[in-house]
Amino acid sequence: MAIIAFIGLGNMGSGMAANLVKAGHEVRAFDLSATALAHAVESGAKAAKSTADAVSGAAAVVTMLPAGKHVRAVYAGDVFPNAAPGTLFLDCSTIDVDSARFVGKAAVDQGFRFVDAPVSGGVAAAAAGTLTFMVGGAEADFAVAEPILQAMGKAILHAGDTGAGQAAKICNNMLLGITMIGTCEAFALAEKLGLDQQKFFDISSKASGQSWSMTSYCPVAGPMPGTPANHDYKPGFATGMMLKDLKLAQDAAQASGASTPLGAQAEALYAMFGNLGGQDLDFSAIYKMLNGSWKAD
């Protein structure tokens, strides 16, 4: 199988790189953190000395980095000057649409292939190879990217041209933030009205209030045994991560002129909860702020 360079082996990237190894690819890994790199080597990847070293001679490059500024810097500084012509780049980081389009255009202008391919699903899905990829890029580049992404995911969806994957991701997560807050408010009101939470779940999950936030990720302990609410709100998907995506959505709304008042409110509420000490808890823990039981440690 082809050599794949993998840059960014943090919480998500480590599991994704391990799944590429399992699928039979030779993975050349690099991360600024020696610990992250050592972890990837334990999973069968080969350690590269630098991004330049990882990228040289690779048929494809996967990046899983924190934010747009890292993606811009890594591609311009180390990837473009060292990759062979025609190399496929897959940026799986969650970043702003403008950065995805900027890096994608620069790649294509220099004779490379590029897709933005952010993911839905957290650390557990990255480790299990069950991520959902939302992909932006030309049809021909999507066709080359799809088999690589299949080794790391259960659903690979083509959203449109470059940047469309990031657009789909931030719109989806803005909706998730809004429905989670709404679900928490409904449970908090039910509690004040003396309505048993299990009873409210049983009714609303079969009525028009049903949503993914209620029936796949219920924010109160009890109705769904596996959710973070049952484990002291250990993430899961951390409040800080949700806030990052809501900020990206608001930046995009401002830049495009879209009206997203509930998205703005969700961002403000998650920023408040983060400032109160909820930053590293699962995003469903905002329930505790809304029902008045929140106490920072």
Ligand code: NAD
């Ligand atoms: P992380 O911080 O754990 O990992 C990022 C890694 O990139 C770190 O190991 C860091 O050392 C490395 N890095 C930073 N700059 C670098 C550089 N210049 N060269 C090489 N390595 C560099 O983050 P994560 O949780 O793995 O998230 C990665 C991306 O995936 C983010 O964009 C995040 O929003 C997105 N995401 C995360 C989750 C989640 O649940 N963690 C879910 C969906 C999407």
